[in-house]
Amino acid sequence: MKINTKHIGLCLLLGAAMSTTSCNDLLDLDPVSQITPESFYTSADQLATYLNNYYSSYLVAPYSGEMYHTQSYSDGMARSDGNTDIMLAGLNGNTTLFADDHWEVSSGKALQGYYGGVRVYNYFLDKAVTGYENGTITGDAELIKNYIGEGYFFRALCYFRMLAYYGDLPIVTKVLEDNDEVIVENSKRTPRNEVARFILEDLDKAISYLASRGKFNGQRVNREAALLFKSRVALFEATFEKYHKGSGRVPGDNNWPGANMPYNSGKNFSIDSEVDFFLTEAMNAAKQVADNAQLTTNNHVIEPQPGVITGWNDYFEMYSQPSLANVPEVLLWKQYSFSLSISHDAAYRVKTGCADGYTRTFAESFLMKNGLPIYASNDYQGDVSIDNVKAGRDERLQLFVWSESTLLDSDPSAPQYSQPFKKPGIDNSNQEIRCITGYQPRKYYTYDYTQTPNDELRCTNACPVFRTAEALLNYMEACYEKNGTLDADARKYWMQLRERAGVSTDIDATIAATDLSKEKDFGVYSGTSMVDVTLYNIRRERMNELFSEGQRFADLIRWRSFDRMITAKWIPEGVNFWDNLYLLYDADIKADGTSDAVVSGKEQGKYLRPYSRNLESSNELRDGYNWHEAYYLYPIGISDIRTASADRDINNSNIYQNINWPTTAGGHAEK
Numbered sequence: 001m002k003i004n005t006k007h008i009g010l011c012l013l014l015g016a017a018m019s020t021t022s023c024n025d026l027l028d029l030d031p032v033s034q035i036t037p038e039s040f041y042t043s044a045d046q047l048a049t050y051l052n053n054y055y056s057s058y059l060v061a062p063y064s065g066e067m068y069h070t071q072s073y074s075d076g077m078a079r080s081d082g083n084t085d086i087m088l089a090g091l092n093g094n095t096t097l098f099a100d101d102h103w104e105v106s107s108g109k110a111l112q113g114y115y116g117g118v119r120v121y122n123y124f125l126d127k128a129v130t131g132y133e134n135g136t137i138t139g140d141a142e143l144i145k146n147y148i149g150e151g152y153f154f155r156a157l158c159y160f161r162m163l164a165y166y167g168d169l170p171i172v173t174k175v176l177e178d179n180d181e182v183i184v185e186n187s188k189r190t191p192r193n194e195v196a197r198f199i200l201e202d203l204d205k206a207i208s209y210l211a212s213r214g215k216f217n218g219q220r221v222n223r224e225a226a227l228l229f230k231s232r233v234a235l236f237e238a239t240f241e242k243y244h245k246g247s248g249r250v251p252g253d254n255n256w257p258g259a260n261m262p263y264n265s266g267k268n269f270s271i272d273s274e275v276d277f278f279l280t281e282a283m284n285a286a287k288q289v290a291d292n293a294q295l296t297t298n299n300h301v302i303e304p305q306p307g308v309i310t311g312w313n314d315y316f317e318m319y320s321q322p323s324l325a326n327v328p329e330v331l332l333w334k335q336y337s338f339s340l341s342i343s344h345d346a347a348y349r350v351k352t353g354c355a356d357g358y359t360r361t362f363a364e365s366f367l368m369k370n371g372l373p374i375y376a377s378n379d380y381q382g383d384v385s386i387d388n389v390k391a392g393r394d395e396r397l398q399l400f401v402w403s404e405s406t407l408l409d410s411d412p413s414a415p416q417y418s419q420p421f422k423k424p425g426i427d428n429s430n431q432e433i434r435c436i437t438g439y440q441p442r443k444y445y446t447y448d449y450t451q452t453p454n455d456e457l458r459c460t461n462a463c464p465v466f467r468t469a470e471a472l473l474n475y476m477e478a479c480y481e482k483n484g485t486l487d488a489d490a491r492k493y494w495m496q497l498r499e500r501a502g503v504s505t506d507i508d509a510t511i512a513a514t515d516l517s518k519e520k521d522f523g524v525y526s527g528t529s530m531v532d533v534t535l536y537n538i539r540r541e542r543m544n545e546l547f548s549e550g551q552r553f554a555d556l557i558r559w560r561s562f563d564r565m566i567t568a569k570w571i572p573e574g575v576n577f578w579d580n581l582y583l584l585y586d587a588d589i590k591a592d593g594t595s596d597a598v599v600s601g602k603e604q605g606k607y608l609r610p611y612s613r614n615l616e617s618s619n620e621l622r623d624g625y626n627w628h629e630a631y632y633l634y635p636i637g638i639s640d641i642r643t644a645s646a647d648r649d650i651n652n653s654n655i656y657q658n659i660n661w662p663t664t665a666g667g668h669a670e671k
Helices: 044-058 112-134 141-166 180-185 192-209 223-244 271-290 346-352 360-365 386-390 395-400 468-483 488-500 507-513 533-546 552-558 638-643
Strands: 087-089 330-334 356-358 463-467
Touching: 044 112, 044 141, 112 141, 112 638, 141 192, 141 223, 192 223, 192 271, 223 271, 223 330, 223 463, 223 468, 223 552, 271 468, 271 488, 360 533, 386 395, 395 533, 463 468, 468 488, 468 533, 488 507, 488 533, 507 533, 533 552
Parallel strands: none
Antiparallel strands: 087 356, 330 463
């Protein structure tokens, strides 16, 4: 079977509901294919129109699941960390990623399809930059420059998506002729470190053109967002090259496939120097955002009083309000509007469940408020209830996960007004809204009942795309990876994040109390080796701050943190169900190991095992997840390889297959 890319992260970052400076209704804009070059690219409004048509289609990020609220019956961004150690998404799991012989090499053009996005922005930049330099574009000069900056940003983002998936890439900056000879020549794969440098160069150009966030109140790509994204790209590449060095996935490795290509002859690679370069770039870009970051205030109120709908905690409501224009922490956000017929179902689905849920690994990772891990603190109350799990813990866990006593509705118009949540929908007969782990997301919930009365896409709350908090985290990690220590800025940023989370700012006490053998999340490892306790705690902070924002899978890929599943399966678990929580459910809840079992049986352990509830041989995940070396990079499609050959012989192609993947259509991972 062909891989379903939706399962492993293709997703839209922004929708077509983004507002613009033009008075045009975005839904009424003509498709770009109907616009002739002769009549276009002569005004700022025309540049905006071109870009508006492609915001939705090409602003995408790798590995981010159901990123950003889509107009569908799902919990949107809340499930964006699915298929990781911290969240499960899907009633029956993802066999493509975590079982054998499902992911196949495509017979088609797996890689070339992504170059459609590159072509869009190459065409735009050719017209816009030429017109700007020649002075033939009318309108506000700042707007014209911003739109050119957006073009560079979008092209960089297209390339980053492909870099994350495929590694080495052809770099194409012009719209190519539809000519076999030209296509073959331009199909040569550039080593991934050079591709990453090219992406950073595009982002530097974008930064030089873009206006600051305030120009569009965070509703268009801006300078700060581009700086943040630059730090993300640089950190990704630095850590990927560091932790995958020697695997054949990094240029210069003895088994790197690119070494066999004549066009790479004579190239020398100093990967350690490249890693240092990218870490420096990550730090510099992140610092420019972090030093001016205005983190949204957490007043430490965990839930509203009955009758209070909004204004009870700005931090919680950063994920649940109609406009983020006046929230400086959010550099870029997606708007929804009934007048534009753009809405979503996220707030309703996090209220009911959505065939997903956080894992036990996730819940146990959060520190106590005193800054100690749960195993090092006498204050931890255990896990016989979800209320107990959350008690005295990091307020991000308390705020963004439902538990028995959490207020369900505070709006007097709601039927459940002032009632507690009581229990997650573990036994829901409607499998689409079953909470499969018991740890049900509360992030993106709103207490405005007009948005959550039923399953009718009533939600219009905005969705954050880029937050300045990530810049603080990027700097911390890059600083430690580069220098082996935390400088004053990194410590300051870390303390700011912990203070907002209601956790002691004594970072050193946390590090001293950390026992990596007792930590369960995948960030403990790079490859099969444990990282040191400081780096692990930096990774922990990242996970606890950015969960359900679509970055976890990419982090595990760049850290090479799936390796242990190559030799030992991992069984995902949820809440402690069989000690006490089961008493809240019907006594005859089905747990017999059959295909229609609702929960895993008590004999399998007290913690829910959502993908082990069915013990029949047809369930390939019943004994847990495994992983393959090949999966760190996508396979190149056979038509990609054939098209890049002058004689259509794959043995003479300018495109080589990624390591551990065969050059036969339908082939599976070799390792």
